[in-house]
Amino acid sequence: MFHYKDNILHAEDVAIDKIAEAVGTPFYVYSSKTLSDNFKAFENALKNAKLKHTICYSIKANNNLGITGTLAALGSGADVVSAGEMHVALTAGIPADKIVFSGVGKTRAELKSAIENRILQINAESEAEINNINDIALKLGIKANVALRVNPDVDAKTHVKITTGKKENKFGVDWDEAKGLYLKTAKMKGINLVGIAMHIGSQILDLDPFRLAFTKMAAMVEELESAGIKLQNLDLGGGLGINYNVELPPSKDDYAQVIAQTLGKFNKHIIIEPGRAMVGDAGILVTEVIYTKKMGERNYIIVDAGMNDLVRPAMYDAWHTIIPARKTGAAPITADIVGPICETSDTFAKDRIIEPVAQGDLLAMMSAGAYGSSMSSIYNFRPLVPEVMAHGKKFEVVRKRTTYEQMLSGESKPSWIK
Numbered sequence: 001m002f003h004y005k006d007n008i009l010h011a012e013d014v015a016i017d018k019i020a021e022a023v024g025t026p027f028y029v030y031s032s033k034t035l036s037d038n039f040k041a042f043e044n045a046l047k048n049a050k051l052k053h054t055i056c057y058s059i060k061a062n063n064n065l066g067i068t069g070t071l072a073a074l075g076s077g078a079d080v081v082s083a084g085e086m087h088v089a090l091t092a093g094i095p096a097d098k099i100v101f102s103g104v105g106k107t108r109a110e111l112k113s114a115i116e117n118r119i120l121q122i123n124a125e126s127e128a129e130i131n132n133i134n135d136i137a138l139k140l141g142i143k144a145n146v147a148l149r150v151n152p153d154v155d156a157k158t159h160v161k162i163t164t165g166k167k168e169n170k171f172g173v174d175w176d177e178a179k180g181l182y183l184k185t186a187k188m189k190g191i192n193l194v195g196i197a198m199h200i201g202s203q204i205l206d207l208d209p210f211r212l213a214f215t216k217m218a219a220m221v222e223e224l225e226s227a228g229i230k231l232q233n234l235d236l237g238g239g240l241g242i243n244y245n246v247e248l249p250p251s252k253d254d255y256a257q258v259i260a261q262t263l264g265k266f267n268k269h270i271i272i273e274p275g276r277a278m279v280g281d282a283g284i285l286v287t288e289v290i291y292t293k294k295m296g297e298r299n300y301i302i303v304d305a306g307m308n309d310l311v312r313p314a315m316y317d318a319w320h321t322i323i324p325a326r327k328t329g330a331a332p333i334t335a336d337i338v339g340p341i342c343e344t345s346d347t348f349a350k351d352r353i354i355e356p357v358a359q360g361d362l363l364a365m366m367s368a369g370a371y372g373s374s375m376s377s378i379y380n381f382r383p384l385v386p387e388v389m390a391h392g393k394k395f396e397v398v399r400k401r402t403t404y405e406q407m408l409s410g411e412s413k414p415s416w417i418k
């Protein structure tokens with residue numbers, strides 16, 4: 001919930017400039033209400049579609065404990081893609097039996113940890129991985145819950161860098177080989193074969209690719225059942241898009257209806273793994289204008305946030321709406337909004353129409369809750385920025401700005417230097 005009150009931008013009932021005073025800029029601020037509204041909207045959509053389900057929030061969208069802890073308290077599960085994310089999920093209070101583990105390159109150490117924690121399911125993506133899981137599970141004497149992630153060869157019609165369900169993408173098991181692999185895996189003594197999984201991409205704005213992929217999954221489930229393989233869990237991945245600019249994403253209700261229409265007849269346990277649609281609009285990045293300058297006819301607004309804090313525009317040509325924290329109503333100008341990093345790609349917006357701003361003014365980059373802080377780095381030796389959560393009239397720091405001392409703490413000069 002980000003809105004203007006008397007021309008001043010607020011996160012819930014907290015004025016943005018008040019947070020800036022307390023923690024300095026740049027910083028992320030999250031709305032606890034938007035987050036819980038999003039979770040409840042998914043819950044209600046699945047419930048209304050009469051689907052037995054678990055929502056496994058995709059931690060990689062935003063792994064902050066303030067976010068994961070809020071979702072854990074609401075009853076969310078987690079989709080993790082590393083042992084580190086599994087650690088975060090467990091620390092946040094998400095029970096192991098609501099955690100699914102995805103990813104093409106899980107190491108033996110990561111698989112061991114997942115099996116020992118007895119998580120809901122490991123989504124295996126290759127025969128080699130299945131063999132590894134079986135081997136580790138037999139050594140531990142624990143049966144591992146496994147689903148196969150199949151690649152449905154569906155075009156999600158999204159940005160090339162975030163499409164994952166095409167034959168030429170690295171993800172999942174080839175569709176035509178899936179049945180053979182199921183039959184092999186079913187015989188393995190270390191494996192409890194519990195499900196089937198897919199994830200076709202991210203920022204998907206059309207229900208058709210979902211419908212196509214889920215329909216393919218239905219056919220696969222029927223084929224497997226007639227071959228004697230009974231599955232409990234149908235994991236549909238994430239990928240539902242959000243509005244950044246002019247997009248019109250499908251509603252969570254319509255998404256759930258597509259699931260019901262394609263897979264409801266099996267009456268099985270549905271798992272969804274939303275990331276972006278859970279946290280994207282629940283966070284903004286607030287930055288201060290350091291300088292403005294004019295070169296030829298071009299206006300530049302130079303801000304104190306950089307591509308290391310929010311990489312999406314540099315990496316995916318992503319659009320973030322950028323608005324002033326204090327609306328003046330002055331006639332807008334056209335400007336490039338750029339960060340301080342020594343890279344040309346450190347540009348948040350080109351030819352953006354925006355109210356004129358001056359040194360010291362605050363700007364907010366909207367819908368930065370997903371793949372913002374979780375993709376940030378300390379490039380240019382810039383500290384990770386604070387993350388704040390607003391809750392009604394209250395706000396709390398849920399990650400402090402890192403210090404130079406912390407940033408250097410693991411480093412040392414080699415001993416041979418005098």
Ligand SMILES: *Cc1c(COP(=O)(O)O)cnc(C)c1O
Pocket residue numbers: 058060061079081102103199201202203237238239240273274275276277370
């Ligand atoms: C990234 C990812 C998700 C979340 O995707 P969103 O587009 O953020 O919803 C879900 N499942 C898997 C396997 C992923 O890799």
